[in-house]
Amino acid sequence: MASALIFSLFSLLIIPSQSPQAEAASANTNGVKSVCIIGSGIGGSSVAHFLRQYSSDPSLPSVGDIRIFERNGVVGGRMATVSIAGDTFEAGASILHPKNLHALNFTQFLNLRIKKPSSASFSLGIWDGTQFLFKTLDSNSKFPIFQKILSYTNSLLMFFRYGFSLMRMGSFVENAVDCFSKYYMGFDSRPVFETVEEMLKWAGLFNFTGRTLQEELVDAGLSPLLITELVTVITRINYGQSVSISGLAGAVSLAGSGGGLWSIEGGNWQIAAGLVNHSDVVMHLHEEIESISHLQGFYELNSTKGNSYSCEVTVVASPLDELNIRFSPPISIPARKLQHTYTTFVRGLLKPEYFGRNSVSEIPELVGTIEAPDLPFSSISVLKKYSEKDMTYKIFSRKPMADALLDHIFSVRKETVRINWGAYPHYNAPEVFAPFMLDGLHLYYVNAFENAASTMETSAVAAENIARLILSRFSGQVPSRSSGLKSSTTGGEFLHLDL
Ligand SMILES: Cc1cc2nc3c(=O)[nH]c(=O)nc-3n(C[C@H](O)[C@H](O)[C@H](O)COP(=O)(O)OP(=O)(O)OC[C@H]3O[C@@H](n4cnc5c(N)ncnc54)[C@H](O)[C@@H]3O)c2cc1C
Incomplete structure (x- = not known):
């Protein structure tokens, strides 16, 4: 509790x-x-x-x-960029969901340009501190047909490891996204809310805040393997926390790992x-x-x-x-x-030996981690590849990444930028x-x-x-039934016009 x-x-x-x-x-x-x-x-x-x-x-x-x-x-605020070695990257909030309608409307209204992630599939590895528990395939080929085959192969690999639990996870997220979409309904059918609880109850989301993500996913029929590996990787990346965050924060976090994500150019x-x-x-x-x-x-x-x-x-x-x-x-x-997330940007090159590999090309572009003691980071991802020996990386961690630790993980470090975010609530269902x-x-x-x-x-x-x-x-007007005005409160002290 x-x-x-x-x-x-x-x-x-x-x-x-x-x-x-x-x-x-x-x-x-x-x-x-x-x-x-x-x-x-x-x-x-x-x-x-x-x-x-x-x-x-x-x-x-x-x-x-x-x-x-x-x-x-x-x-x-937390939408901010960072410049490293002449390039600019998102330092805080990076990605938007395709069903984020306010953000989409703002983008259109303000004439901003949408940036879609690269169509080339990126490789993912789940690291436990000593070995990769799971790793998708990677290829340098830029041919679209090859990329498509690679993407199907990686989906199959995921399916072999996690089975039908993946579909159950998809349904869990879809249900939460559908409930959230009610907040875009017109004024006639959507009341004004005086409290967060009312707002969540009205959309059918409140119960997701009462239990942990783990409890919700076990009830939804997900396997322990999927929860302790892929789901944990995602919650650690998106909220720096484990699957003990609330079911709702977890569903939002999982939604942020799906397809069609975008950002502003x-x-x-x-x-x-x-x-x-x-x-x-x-x-x-x-x-x-x-x-x-x-x-x-x-x-x-x-x-x-x-x-x-x-x-x-x-x-x-x-x-x-x-x-x-x-x-x-x-x-x-x-x-x-607040959960503090330390975001460290490094222009340089990872050490393959740290990951038990012979060459950097064998390290996945996104290394996610499970909950294991002494793991010093939540994720390391490639933001930009300048050459096989020169890349910009983004690291999320729960504690600051000291120079000595970075030197243990990187063979080359041309530039390092660190940000300590009071990032989001430490969720507690x-x-x-x-x-x-x-x-x-x-x-x-x-x-x-x-x-x-x-x-x-x-x-x-x-x-x-x-x-x-x-x-x-x-x-200052009192809503009345005959005028068709609605309030989210029944007999409350403050009555609202339904705007
Ligand atoms: C590392 C990181 C990654 C994230 N990734 C994503 C993502 O991919 N997608 C996503 O949708 N969300 C993401 N988020 C969450 C998202 O950034 C926040 O939920 C959202 O931006 C919060 O916006 P806000 O306006 O409510 O608060 P903020 O952006 O925090 O704005 C509050 C502002 O108030 C100012 N302020 C505070 N006190 C005072 C004062 N006393 N006087 C004057 N000004 C004051 C602050 O300086 C700040 O600019 C991420 C957050 C972090 C930190």
């Missing part, structure tokens, strides 16, 4: 002058005067985008100024940049918010630059777990740890969720949804719901 430790960030010192219900009901029915968003990743930029898009409907509240605060000098961060540029936003780069105080009907945000801003609505679009923002009055959210509305008023939290799963698309989906939640609560 996950510990549902509720912690209070600061003791309750200031009591709001009105009850939350009274203040929400008395919200300005002429519109939202000002919105402050903390964080310019896909979550924060999507909130701005959807607020602008939806408020252009004259029947909905208008939205005045939108400010986005970003402590870094660039937008994008030139870097995924351009989605955030484009949304910010098209949303009539005042962007404050290099401005870190250190305190948020609720005063009479507005929030006062103070930054480390000594500036102060007033906003009617405030949206936190960053995980709060490692931040030191002071809230007044204090907020209370469940304790959550059954998951407990922070509220979307941190104070019951107009302080919102996009990354409450990250306990369900952490991806660019899940952030956009949560952001879209928050934009609707803000507008529906500002409309």
